[in-house]
Structures are given as C-alpha cells and as structure tokens.
Amino acid sequence: MDPANPASFNHRTELLSTGRRYHFVDQLPANYNPKTTKTIVCVHGFPDLWYGWRYQIKPWVDLGYRVVVPDKLGYGGTDKPEDAIHYTSKRISDDIAALMDLLQIEKAVIIGHDWGCFMVSRFALWHPDKLLALVLLSVPFVPPSKEYISLEQMVERFPNWGYQLYFREKSTNAEIERHLSKFFKLIYRRRKNKDSPLSKWTLPGGLKEVLESSPVHNDTGFLTQQEFDYYVSQFDKNMNGPLNYYRTTQHRFQEEQEDGVLPAPGADLPVLLIVGKDDPTANKGALEVTKKLIPQVEIELIDGVGHWVMVECKEHITESIPRFLQNALATTSNVHTKL
Known part of the structure; x- marks a missing residue:
C-alpha cells in the first residue's frame, strides 16, 4: 500500500443490493x-475519491483494522446516475449499509470528510444499529430541518457558501471540465493572502470568473504532481456525479420528513469531530450546535490547518482517530459486558 501508487491497494467492484455498482478499496x-x-x-467528500484516504489506510490496517474505502456514487469507478435524485443522503446511507452487508460487516467505525462527513452523519440517523463509532472531519453536525430552507436562503445566512449556487447549475459540469486542471489547483491550493483574487471564488459567480480569467499556475498545492495528475485523470469528463450532491437540497429535505429518522446520533454512540481552525466550513456557531445536539462529542481543533485535514495534517489524523477509538470502543465494550 503505497500512497504514491493507487494500484498498490486492493481494489474491488461489486453490485450492491441497492442496485448500484460500487468501486472500493x-x-x-x-x-x-x-x-x-x-x-x-x-x-470521502468533494471533489475527492477513495484516494483521499491514501495516507491513513496502511497505518490503520497495520494497527489491526479492516479498512474499507469506497468511491462515492458518481465518483471514480462507482456508478454515475445522471439525475440528482439518486444522490440524496438517505440513498447514499443505504448504499453504505448495503456495502457493509455485502462484506458481512455488522457494525463499523464510520468516518467521513466534507460531503462524506454529512453523509455519514446522516448514516448515523438512518442506520444507528450499524455503527461502533462516528468520526466527522471538517464539517460539524447539521440536524434535519423541520422546515424547508432553500439553497438561496442558506447562502444569505452563510455568504461563503455562495459557490454552491454555481455548482448547482447543470452548465457548471462542462465549465469545470473545460478548466479541470485549474479547478483542482484552486481546490487543493494552500492558504492564500485574503487579498488574493482566489479569495472571491466562494461568491456565487466568483469561481466561474476565476476559472475563466485567472492565469494558470504550476503550484499543485497540497498534492504532489503525481497525485494531482491522478485526480485530474479520474475527473476528466466526469463532473456531473460529484456536482449532483449540490442539487439535492429539496430531495434531502423531503426524505428527512419521513418517519424513522433520528434527530441526532444516539447518546451512547462515541463521536469525534476534527476541524482545522483555518477551515471556514466550521465556524464557532456550528461547533456549538454540534455540542448541544451531541453532548458526548469530542472536538479537536487543529491550529494552522484548513479543509484538507487528511493531507494537511496526515500524521495527526492517522494517529488521533485510532487513539480515540481505543478509548471509545473499550468503554463501549465494558458497557455491553455489564449489561
């Protein structure tokens, strides 16, 4: 398992009981x-792949864990339905559950980053009996809403989410594919000065403007050139699926009005949230909401780190999560033994 060589990992592709074919390591x-x-x-999250966990897989396997890492629906070697309705959190949660069933895994530690973080937090609401522990990276817990809040309304509240309005449009697929190399240099860039033109890309039309007008640079940010080339090759003419997650706002709201969905992860579920202090995704208010709804949550804030925690501080993520699990799973085991 060499992080520099994607082929060195054990790849599988299987048809799930949900009818979707998934690629996974x-x-x-x-x-x-x-x-x-x-x-x-x-x-994983957006725009990422199973490969986003390349630095964690081997160390965790060496500690004795089985590590399963899928390409989410719409990504890499996994099925890529055209319509956004296939990409809701309930359907992705059902896919994760079906993957576990296929592999005869009754319960697992579920870890998510970015969009994957949102999906695994919903997995804990739809399939609570399948978790040993929950780890959230970069995105605090957002509870199901009792009333519909449009994406436009959310952007009014959180202006730095403006880019999601751009991602929601179907025309964005071709525009990003046309500037794919520049797009990945923007996404995986290291933190820039606030006066940099890149700082405006979170605005509704900002990313489009940056893609079409900013000069191309050679800096691949947090990725080595080899890693960068692999990502670009995997997303070539393949942005519809990844962007479809941004087109599910109303679909997700409707499915969360169904009976059976929990309001928050159960009080007996060990939960860890790790956030880079320089990541605008996780503001103080969002962290307070997570603490209120999941009182048992352990929160780690990492100085000098942004959004791509699995790469920016790979040693911290690689070591911190098993340390949390060692304590959390031992405690859980003791509770069940007493019962």
Missing part, C-alpha cells in the same frame, strides 16, 4: 478474523 490486516476484527469505513 478493501484492505485486510495480517491477523484478520471476521469475528473479532473491527472495520473502519471511510467516506
């Missing part, structure tokens, strides 16, 4: 025992 530890080995399922 499935790494077993040397001492694998289906009855006792605990599994970590990692769910």
Whole structure:
C-alpha cells in the first residue's frame, strides 16, 4: 500500500443490493478474523475519491483494522446516475449499509470528510444499529430541518457558501471540465493572502470568473504532481456525479420528513469531530450546535490547518482517530459486558 501508487491497494467492484455498482478499496490486516476484527469505513467528500484516504489506510490496517474505502456514487469507478435524485443522503446511507452487508460487516467505525462527513452523519440517523463509532472531519453536525430552507436562503445566512449556487447549475459540469486542471489547483491550493483574487471564488459567480480569467499556475498545492495528475485523470469528463450532491437540497429535505429518522446520533454512540481552525466550513456557531445536539462529542481543533485535514495534517489524523477509538470502543465494550 503505497500512497504514491493507487494500484498498490486492493481494489474491488461489486453490485450492491441497492442496485448500484460500487468501486472500493478493501484492505485486510495480517491477523484478520471476521469475528473479532473491527472495520473502519471511510467516506470521502468533494471533489475527492477513495484516494483521499491514501495516507491513513496502511497505518490503520497495520494497527489491526479492516479498512474499507469506497468511491462515492458518481465518483471514480462507482456508478454515475445522471439525475440528482439518486444522490440524496438517505440513498447514499443505504448504499453504505448495503456495502457493509455485502462484506458481512455488522457494525463499523464510520468516518467521513466534507460531503462524506454529512453523509455519514446522516448514516448515523438512518442506520444507528450499524455503527461502533462516528468520526466527522471538517464539517460539524447539521440536524434535519423541520422546515424547508432553500439553497438561496442558506447562502444569505452563510455568504461563503455562495459557490454552491454555481455548482448547482447543470452548465457548471462542462465549465469545470473545460478548466479541470485549474479547478483542482484552486481546490487543493494552500492558504492564500485574503487579498488574493482566489479569495472571491466562494461568491456565487466568483469561481466561474476565476476559472475563466485567472492565469494558470504550476503550484499543485497540497498534492504532489503525481497525485494531482491522478485526480485530474479520474475527473476528466466526469463532473456531473460529484456536482449532483449540490442539487439535492429539496430531495434531502423531503426524505428527512419521513418517519424513522433520528434527530441526532444516539447518546451512547462515541463521536469525534476534527476541524482545522483555518477551515471556514466550521465556524464557532456550528461547533456549538454540534455540542448541544451531541453532548458526548469530542472536538479537536487543529491550529494552522484548513479543509484538507487528511493531507494537511496526515500524521495527526492517522494517529488521533485510532487513539480515540481505543478509548471509545473499550468503554463501549465494558458497557455491553455489564449489561
């Protein structure tokens, strides 16, 4: 398992009971025992792949975990339905559950980053019986809403979400594909001075303007040139699926009005939230909401780190999560033993 070589991981592609075909990496530890080995399922965000976890997979396998890392629907080697209705959090949660069933995993540690973080937080609401622990990276918990809030209304409240209005438009697919190399240099860029023209890309039309007018530079940011080339090759003519997640606002609201969805993860579920202090995704108010709704949550704030925590501070993520799990799962095991 060499992070510089995607082919060095154990790749599988399987048809799930939900009818969707998923590509995923499935790494077993040397001492694998289906009855006792605990599994970590990692769910990536936008625009990412299973490859976003390349620095964590081997160290966690070496610690004795089975590590399962899918390409989410619409990404990489996984099915890519055309319509946005296929990309709701309930459907993705059902896919994760079906993947676990396929692999005969009753319960797992579920970890998500970015959009994957939102999806795994919803997984905890739809499939609470399938979790050993929940780890959220970069995105605090957002509860189901009792009334519909449009994307326009959300952008009014949080102006730095303005780029989501651009991503929502179908025309954005071709525009980003036309400037794919520049797009990934923007997304994975290192933090810039606030006066940089890149700082306006979060505005509704800002990213389009930056893509079409800013000069191309050679800096691949947090990615090596080899990693950058791999990402670009995987997203070539393939932006509809990834962008479809931004087109599900109303669909997600409607499915969360169904009976059976929990308002928040259960009080007995160990939860860890890790956030880079320089990541605008997680403001103080959002962290307070998470603490209120999930009182048992452990929160780690990392100085000098932005959104791409699995790469920016890979050693911290690689070491901190198993440390949390060692304590959390031991406590959970003791509780069940007493019962």
